[in-house]
Amino acid sequence: MHLETLLPLGKVDPGLRAPERTLDLASVATDAALLEEVGYGGLVVEETKDDPFVVMALAAQATTRLRLGTAVAIAFPRSPTVTALSAWTIQKLSGGRFTLGLGTQVRGHVRRRYGMQWHPPGPWMREYVGAVRAVWDCWQHGTPLEFHGEHYDLSLMVPLFDPGPIAHPAIPVHLAAVNPYLCRVAGEVADGVRPHPVCTPSYIREVMLPAVRRGAGDRSLADFRVAMKPLVATARTDxxxxxxxxxxxxxxxxxxxxxxxxxxxxxxxxxxxxxxxxxxxxxxxxxxxxxxxxxxxxxxxxxxxxHDEIGARLLDRFGDLVTDCEFSIAVHDDTDRATLAGLAATLRAHGDGAARREIIGGNGQM
Incomplete structure (x- = not known):
């Protein structure tokens, strides 16, 4: 069994991330239940070789506490209404445990893999998130669907296709980013930012977080997340x-x-x-x-x-910057299972602290 752990360096519990290979979909439920059992807080999956929303549905059905999220689903090939429905369904099934993580992909993939025209991704993503939220607002509150932008013009929602309100309509949205413009967009319209593995601590601190703060303006970042899968090399032995x-x-x-x-x-x-x-x-x-x-x-x-060193080293490098940190670890036997539990305990012991202060500023104000 191959698991990737989501180990928050902030105030939430550790969790799991699915591997960058084709999953054994039949084992998703068992793997998710294991992570919940040993004390992890979340499971996220990227869109590479399997549909992340399908994986999240399997995990939601098998767990009761584990946070769930896409990290990330590719936004632009999907209509905002399609994405809104997928997220709404997982949120309903999971009882409010879902986070919608979105990414832009690069020009070549948008053009040549998805067969779409390319547009500047920052403004496009800002509008995309607005359109998704407009659809959610329509379903939850009965607000007429009237969203009009450069890329999306949404004005029709008939009862047959309206799923109606749910118990937990506030679905967090996280945006993958590297460059400052998308970080600023995350500060404007999202609930979290996902630095790419290439982003070093100094880059996050000196480039990304200032851009997030500029984008936020007067908006509070008290609950804003910085969720990342750093580049990690770890194994049992040297x-x-x-x-x-x-x-x-x-x-x-x-x-x-x-x-x-x-x-x-x-x-x-x-x-x-x-x-x-x-x-x-x-x-x-x-x-x-x-x-x-x-x-x-x-x-x-x-x-x-x-394995016995990596938890502390992740804390040393990212503990004052990142609230959620993900990495891969293979689980073959009880020794690896104990490693999972030990990493969870290490990161939970860190608790809330410097990472939150770093995100919102030294005095807690923008």
Missing amino acids: AELETRIRDARARIAFYASTPGYVRAFSHLGLDDLAAHAQQLSKQQRWEELPALVDDDVLDRFAVIGT
Whole structure:
């Protein structure tokens, strides 16, 4: 069984994240129940090889306390009304435990994988969230559906397609982001931001969170979340860890080759590394990419340690910035099961604190 834990560094309990491979859908319910049993607080799944809303439905049916979320579902290929209904259904099934995490995807995928025209993603996402919320408001309060924007014009909701009000209509929305504009949009319209794994603590602190605050204006950020899956290399033993470290080097180099992530590398003065990685990527010389990442660069981007070390190292690096932190860990036997429980205890012991103050400002005001 392969699990990815969601280990909050703030005031909520630890949880689980689904792996970046095809899930054994028949085991989702069992895996979710295990995480709930050993003390985790949430399960989230990304949209890669399985529909995240289907996975969330399976997990919701098998649990009673576990928080559930998409991290992330790709927004633009879906009509806002379609996304609104999927989230509404999971929220109803779970009794109010669902968080809608949304991402933009990059230009090439929107155009060539989804067959859509590309638009500037920040304004597009701002409008998308507004449209989803307008649909929810219509269903919950009977408000006429009248949302008119550059991308979406919604004005029809007949009784046959109106699911009506639910007990927990306030569904949190989290937005994936790297660049400041989308961080500002998250501050304006969302309940949380999801930094990409390429975002280092200094980048989050100096670039992302100030943009979130600017976007929020006078809006309180007291309940705002910063949820992240850092780049983690962890294993039972030092020998097994070496393989994970090689994987981390390859992942960093791949991120460096992606134009949308360049700003995170430029922040650290690594423009030459990013340019070289992009050149190798264009030439499809993938096997040469990991050699670009020396030990110093590896340490800047990855959190490395054995299972008994990784919890404390995550706290050291992200404890004053991130409220929810996710990573992968394989569970094969009772030893791994104990590791899950121990990590949960480590992160819960941290409690609320510096991360919350960092997000909302030193005096708790904007």
